[in-house]
Amino acid sequence: MDEGHRDPVEVATRVRYAETDQMGVAYYANHFVWFEVGRSEFCRQRGFAYRQLEEEFGLYLVVVEARCRYLAPARYDDEIVIRTWLGEMRKRSLSFRYEILKREDGRKLAEGETVHVVVDREGRARALPPIFVERLRCRGGA
Amino acid sequence: MDEGHRDPVEVATRVRYAETDQMGVAYYANHFVWFEVGRSEFCRQRGFAYRQLEEEFGLYLVVVEARCRYLAPARYDDEIVIRTWLGEMRKRSLSFRYEILKREDGRKLAEGETVHVVVDREGRARALPPIFVERLRCRGGA
Amino acid sequence: MDEGHRDPVEVATRVRYAETDQMGVAYYANHFVWFEVGRSEFCRQRGFAYRQLEEEFGLYLVVVEARCRYLAPARYDDEIVIRTWLGEMRKRSLSFRYEILKREDGRKLAEGETVHVVVDREGRARALPPIFVERLRCRGGA
Amino acid sequence: MDEGHRDPVEVATRVRYAETDQMGVAYYANHFVWFEVGRSEFCRQRGFAYRQLEEEFGLYLVVVEARCRYLAPARYDDEIVIRTWLGEMRKRSLSFRYEILKREDGRKLAEGETVHVVVDREGRARALPPIFVERLRCRGGA
Numbered sequence: 001m002d003e004g005h006r007d008p009v010e011v012a013t014r015v016r017y018a019e020t021d022q023m024g025v026a027y028y029a030n031h032f033v034w035f036e037v038g039r040s041e042f043c044r045q046r047g048f049a050y051r052q053l054e055e056e057f058g059l060y061l062v063v064v065e066a067r068c069r070y071l072a073p074a075r076y077d078d079e080i081v082i083r084t085w086l087g088e089m090r091k092r093s094l095s096f097r098y099e100i101l102k103r104e105d106g107r108k109l110a111e112g113e114t115v116h117v118v119v120d121r122e123g124r125a126r127a128l129p130p131i132f133v134e135r136l137r138c139r140g141g142a
Numbered sequence: 143m144d145e146g147h148r149d150p151v152e153v154a155t156r157v158r159y160a161e162t163d164q165m166g167v168a169y170y171a172n173h174f175v176w177f178e179v180g181r182s183e184f185c186r187q188r189g190f191a192y193r194q195l196e197e198e199f200g201l202y203l204v205v206v207e208a209r210c211r212y213l214a215p216a217r218y219d220d221e222i223v224i225r226t227w228l229g230e231m232r233k234r235s236l237s238f239r240y241e242i243l244k245r246e247d248g249r250k251l252a253e254g255e256t257v258h259v260v261v262d263r264e265g266r267a268r269a270l271p272p273i274f275v276e277r278l279r280c281r282g283g284a
Numbered sequence: 285m286d287e288g289h290r291d292p293v294e295v296a297t298r299v300r301y302a303e304t305d306q307m308g309v310a311y312y313a314n315h316f317v318w319f320e321v322g323r324s325e326f327c328r329q330r331g332f333a334y335r336q337l338e339e340e341f342g343l344y345l346v347v348v349e350a351r352c353r354y355l356a357p358a359r360y361d362d363e364i365v366i367r368t369w370l371g372e373m374r375k376r377s378l379s380f381r382y383e384i385l386k387r388e389d390g391r392k393l394a395e396g397e398t399v400h401v402v403v404d405r406e407g408r409a410r411a412l413p414p415i416f417v418e419r420l421r422c423r424g425g426a
Numbered sequence: 427m428d429e430g431h432r433d434p435v436e437v438a439t440r441v442r443y444a445e446t447d448q449m450g451v452a453y454y455a456n457h458f459v460w461f462e463v464g465r466s467e468f469c470r471q472r473g474f475a476y477r478q479l480e481e482e483f484g485l486y487l488v489v490v491e492a493r494c495r496y497l498a499p500a501r502y503d504d505e506i507v508i509r510t511w512l513g514e515m516r517k518r519s520l521s522f523r524y525e526i527l528k529r530e531d532g533r534k535l536a537e538g539e540t541v542h543v544v545v546d547r548e549g550r551a552r553a554l555p556p557i558f559v560e561r562l563r564c565r566g567g568a
Contacts (some may be wrong), residue, residue, distance in 0.1 A: 019461045020164040027160050028347040032313035033444045051503050063312040067351035077477055160317045160466040170489040171458035175302045209493035228420050267290050286537040306502055311444050
């Protein structure tokens with residue numbers, strides 16, 4: 001369990017001017033956007049096409065909980081690395097864990113978690129289709 | 143024509159911290175979000191329920207052009223007034239015009255325009271249903 | 285303690301189109317923006333001018349932790365009420381608690397918390413000036 | 427003149443889930459954020475460190491006008507290319523032009539322009555320092 005931790009997925013991006021606030025640092029809600037960028041990349045690299053889950057299966061991963069600890073500010077134009085791995089995976093829910101690092105020196109800027117449930121178009125809880133479970137768990141991807 | 147101008151709709155909001163950038167003023171893309179807040183309010187006051195257009199008619203107002211002139215900065219916590227009126231209305235397109243004012247002194251901070259076409263779920267151009275045309279044009283609302 | 289809870293501050297806003305995502309509901313990071321709208325209003329009503337803290341004292345309330353539990357979706361044009369109260373207040377940190385309610389039926393859509401520390405322009409931890417402590421605690425406001 | 431056009435700068439990014447709206451496509455204000463991502467990259471590749479302009483010279487590029495024409499929707503997870511070049515450069519103002527392309531097929535999704543003036547911390551119009559003018563104009567960059 002927690003195998004994902006030993007095999008996290010990383011994706012880099014730069015802090016956008018739009019993401020700063022008048023304190024001169026990235027506004028705190030953006031970290032959750034970055035978490036989602038990491039989650040998308042994690043799914044893509046595992047061969048879990050989130051777009052396919054929505055379009056073909058009519059299923060959605062709904063966030064039921066999100067949290068972030070902020071350790072140091074991210075600034076405009078900083079290159080940041082979003083590191084994502086699978087936390088817990090249960091029948092109807094799963095969690096992702098994240099770290100935001102500053103690429104230049106590897107310093108950890110933030111860490112967090114999101115918990116998701118699978119629902120259909122009517123909002124009813126569903127189990128994640130087995131093929132998606134496999135892909136999330138498997139390091140090899142598709 | 144341009145009758146809307148003589149009867150604009152106003153809605154007030156405060157500049158959010160999230161909307162500022164490190165220059166200490168509201169980031170320029172937010173003005174387009176405010177325009178949309180004004181547009182929603184304009185439609186609501188005219189009895190044009192945009193949600194209804196989407197949900198019952200399966201029609202969408204797609205933006206094909208947007209522009210803004212920035213005259214003075216909006217700052218955190220400033221109360222701003224978004225003034226919206228109907229620009230041109232043609233068979234398959236319509237435009238809205240906007241002014242952003244600082245409530246405190248009435249100073250104009252920005253002005254702009256958005257041009258929209260009506261499309262269905264498949265993205266095909268459509269005419270706006272007559273009832274919506276009437277509502278947009280009529281000052282009385284629903 | 286937790287006196288704020290018995291005297292929360294409420295502010296209403298409408299869910300913006302910009303805040304929805306392709307799932308048709310408000311994107312999860314926006315709740316943190318709404319928390320901040322609630323926090324700003326809380327401070328304003330208590331006579332705690334956050335802008336003054338920044339401009340006159342050169343002090344900033346930096347978020348060190350944020351969390352949200354999502355109970356039900358917020359949708360475009362929904363009128364939501366953001367209810368904010370003071371959580372814990374320590375020498376160098378304080379927390380705010382929030383609930384997002386749907387105005388129409390009072391249903392709770394989300395709840396969360398943010399934890400803040402006070403820092404100066406150089407990022408050093410500082411104590412909140414006594415006058416701000418008093419204002420936050422006092423129900424009467426300024 | 428318009429030499430920049432013959433040597434545009436490109437940067438790629440993916441459409442984020444956060445950037446979609448309930449119409450299932452990227453919300454129209456985000457294109458202006460992408461323009462800024464292109465502008466930042468243009469400046470970086472020309473050796474024009476915008477951060478340096480702000481921090482060392484106390485000068486800011488303030489947007490006075492922005493416009494976008496939307497040709498086709500950008501969707502979640504689409505890889506888009508932001509192409510940026512210098513438009514006009516005058517003593518106290520300059521403009522950038524942009525195209526947003528879908529990487530997969532090179533289709534143009536949007537095009538636009540932003541006009542900027544240089545101001546100091548007090549908001550007074552200034553001339554851009556010569557070294558920045560040179561860098562913007564020169565293809566070689568720093």
